[in-house]
Amino acid sequence: MHTDTSASTGRPDQVLTRVEDVKDHLNSVDLRLQTPTADEDRALLERTRHQIDDYVLPRLASLDAPLLAVVGGSTGAGKSTLVNALVGHEVSRSSALRPTTRQPLLLHHPDDAAWFEGPRILPDLARVHVHRDASAGPVDPDGGSMDSVALVSEPALRPGVAIVDAPDIDSVADANRALSRQLLEAADLWIFTTTAHRYADAVPWELLGEAARRDITVAVVLGRVPEGTGEQITGHLHQMLAQRGLAGSDVYVIPETRFDERGLLPDRHVAALRDWLAGLADDAQARSEVARRTVDGVLAQLADRLGAVARAEHGQIETVEALRAVVRERADHAAEVVAAATSDGTLLRGEVLARWQDFVGTGEFFRGLESAIGRVRDRLTSIVKGRPAPPEQVETALETGLQAVIVEAVADAAEQIERRWRSDPAGRALLEGRDYGALPEGFSESAAQTIRAWQSDVLALIEQEGAGRRTRARLAAFGVNGAAVALMILSFASTGGLAGLEVGIAGGAGVVGQKLLESIFGEDAVRRMARIANERLQERVTTLVEGALDDRFLPLLARERGAEDVAALAAHESALRAGLGGEPLAAGGAIDAADITEGGERA
Structure with a gap:
């Protein structure tokens, strides 16, 4: 287990104290009156509380903890297929039926188990420990409970980076969509899976826009690319990413292909992504840079949300x-x-x-x-x-x-x-x-x-x-x-x-x-x-x-809070916007609907 160095860094400790104050403040916010925007305000408040508990506080307390890479995407985009290929055997059940993934799986190297067994991250999700070997088939623990996360020890992964197979972001089930969003907001980096036919869908680009505003590291896996169309499609995808503030995101292309004898994607199609993750896992400095970048981006997003909560209050x-x-x-x-x-x-x-x-x-x-x-x-x-x-x-x-x-x-x-x-x-x-x-x-x-x-x-x-x-x-x-x-x-x-x-x-x-x-x-x-x-x-x-x-x-x-509490939120907002480095952060790119149609096809 890595040594927690937060005690030796003054700035993270100061920000941690500020965020703890923000959490206490948000826990006492009362939005029970049915104002015109009450439903949206309550949802934002709940998401902000989750963001603080699931990511901000645990990451500030342990900047050198393993990175959490969440694999997310639309229904049928190949999330589970990708996860299975990365670990080299079937661990997540994949299917063309919708939706497949319900209970999230958190895959980690055995040496990193202590980081995830307790409530350090995702504290409101119960832990289900899965003890299995590579020949046991896909994980189906606890009947697929949506209020828990399955911890799967995987020696095939490198220490330093854990992977989460998340539910579909456009699932027909409200609980699936909410959990997927919660997991994405707890991530240090996001591996976004899509296909050549669905990469311009509106729903994932809404979340990609949020990723840009958080300044989170995003890797895009573009699957099922027909032969001869890769250059055209990836060119337009890079253009859309740049327009939304994600110009630096890597795109990994997986062509239309058959599964190998193991029932997995051929290794050559996921080797580049696997090598990138392994490089992060082996380079403590690179992991720290990813973590700090994401923390600063989330703090800026949290500041924006505090402004919205203040207006709601x-x-x-x-x-x-x-x-x-x-x-x-x-x-x-x-x-x-x-x-x-x-x-x-x-x-x-x-x-x-x-x-x-x-x-x-x-x-x-x-x-x-x-x-x-x-x-x-x-x-x-x-x-x-x-x-x-x-x-x-x-x-x-x-x-x-x-x-x-x-x-x-x-x-x-x-x-x-x-x-x-x-x-x-x-x-x-x-x-x-x-x-x-x-x-x-x-x-x-x-x-x-x-x-x-x-x-x-x-x-x-x-x-x-x-x-x-x-x-x-x-x-x-x-x-x-x-x-x-x-x-x-x-x-x-x-x-x-x-x-x-x-x-x-x-x-x-x-x-x-x-x-x-x-x-x-x-x-x-x-x-x-x-x-x-x-x-x-x-x-x-x-x-x-x-x-x-x-x-x-x-x-x-009856309410115990007044205008002075709203003013306190504004003060927190200003302080959080400075981030770990003490300088205000610029807002990320906004979603541009020009390339997104109602049906999700490219305009």
Whole structure:
């Protein structure tokens, strides 16, 4: 086993620490809201996490570990046939049927076993050890499980380079395609297999474009080349590679041929590729250059992906704020509805007005009030002493009326929030299978408790204001509870919401309450107490309404991350782009669709 030299190299250790920080950050990224790009964003996030675990961290920790060469390509491109020819016997089952390869095979020299037996690379794939000899036929371990990798010890390989036979990149099975992409992103170099008839297919060129952006070493094996067409086809293939930033890639041509007596490609057709791999295996400096080049390319690609993840996370934050704003807007509106009802006389109808009238006197009293307003205190005292009605009845009527207003306002707000959330893809996904348009459970009783708490506030205000000796004497004639009820009525008696006869009645009720309180406390004190009573009512109602709606909807939006986390991703992105050498890396070549047709044929 090679000695790990990462501890003696300062720069890789610094980059390793940075990537570990990035991994921790990405593990806490929350993209669960269904934004317009959420599915693509989640897939990118998952691939980026895999890229870090499968390649970046293990390679930075062990720059001198054996290179991992992944053999990838389209269905029927001859991946398994090539692998068998490279090792000199059948190890991977090959067939013209699609798809053949399911469980990936990792072939390594026995001396390199320790590098691959543990979770150093591809940590989420279980290891299946295959003990066999060359005459045992193709490997078919563990029923071809897709969540494992078969480790095959092959003495025919040189120490220093391991080979992975990957699933088809265009497999009809989603799991095959995802695993193939994961393996390619864990590779130090990629051996891309294709054929003379399919080398311009769109799917492999998408991955070759990614390989260019990673600056990974790519060798292309062009198989089944008809006699006399090799120069023309390879010329166009080299042109396509150059256009996509892969001008330095070697192309190995395998002509149309028959298998030899072993059922393998003739050695002469794979000798050049085998010699190239053997040269890498025998040259530690060459392997190091390949590894460092790929690491720098992957770090640049990782930086690009961090930028995309940051944008995705910012989109999630914006969506949260938009949905949260709907809750806040409707909560504010509900509180305004209640405030209007408690300041324009709306509540002084029906039962509340009747109970107040019973408490202070008869209708005749109100009709005579204008001509006898100067004697209001004496009349009130004589009326109440003559035929008293408990102030608690007025308090109860007020509680019932105000409770109805609050419940209706919050019910309407909840319904509006649900409707507007369901018009948004993210909100609709959060509410799926839920009925959030109804009132929160127990809210009606909470509203009643809030009103009773406010009535206690008013009572305490009266008691505090009536603590003086002279005021206490005047207050005793009417009673603390009676004065508190009068102050509540005064709070609701502006008459803006009444019409007809009710205007005069409610106005009279307000005047009665006001003159009564002024006769006890004085005009300035009454004005101040009314303002305080209104403020405390609105504070309690606002707290109740906001709390009920927030508790109902906002837990669905709960997230612990914000704009500062997006900024942290941007900082990581800048640092990673410097790579191992400390200099920013240029982006690789982009895919040009000019030579790729929908059917995969050459244009």
